[in-house]
Amino acid sequence: MMNRYPDLSNTRRAAILxxxxxxxxxxxxxxxxxxxxxxxxxxxxxxKQCKLRLFGFERWLALAKQVNNQLHRYQRKDARKxxxxxxxxxxxxxxxxxxxxYVKEFKPTGSRFSIAVRLLFM
Numbered sequence: 001m002m003n004r005y006p007d008l009s010n011t012r013r014a015a016i017l018x019x020x021x022x023x024x025x026x027x028x029x030x031x032x033x034x035x036x037x038x039x040x041x042x043x044x045x046x047x048k049q050c051k052l053r054l055f056g057f058e059r060w061l062a063l064a065k066q067v068n069n070q071l072h073r074y075q076r077k078d079a080r081k082x083x084x085x086x087x088x089x090x091x092x093x094x095x096x097x098x099x100x101x102y103v104k105e106f107k108p109t110g111s112r113f114s115i116a117v118r119l120l121f122m
Contacts, residue, residue, distance in 0.1 A: 010087040010096075013120040018080045021113050025079045029071065031106070032086070032098045036068035054093060063094040096121055 003012070018025055039046040040061070047057050055063075067086055074082045086095040099117060107114040 010092040010121075011084050014084045014087040015080075017116060017120055018083055020116055022080070024113055025083050027106075028099070028102055029075070029079055029083060031102045032067065032095070033071040033075070035098055035101065036064050036071065036094075039064045040068055060094065063091055067091055067094050067098075 008016075043061060046061070046064070050057060050060060070086065070091075071082070074085075086092075099121060103114045103117050107117075
């Protein structure tokens with residue numbers, strides 16, 4: 001039995017994105033790793049770039065550290081499992097932000113991947 005769209009968890013949505021665009025995931029993980037490193041290397045610039053946050057900046061920075069640590073610890077393992085695990089709990093907020101940045105910077109608006117991201121996460 002299929003779940004209704006509103007009932008899908010963030011991890012299930014990430015798994016669907018992986019199933020549909022498996023070849024895209026390694027490049028996306030690389031982008032997420034480099035962007036999180038940039039954010040942690042220069043927190044003042046990161047704070048200026050952050051708009052409309054759900055959390056205070058310290059919490060947002062802690063989420064960036066969690067995602068960065070997870071990306072570097074498990075980078076050589078299964079990319080699909082790693083990507084899905086980035087959307088567990090509060091990490092999904094920061095990972096979702098990185099996902100939307102990736103789509104804005106590297107994917108044309110009408111591409112299938114950007115449409116899928118908008119449908120699943122936004």
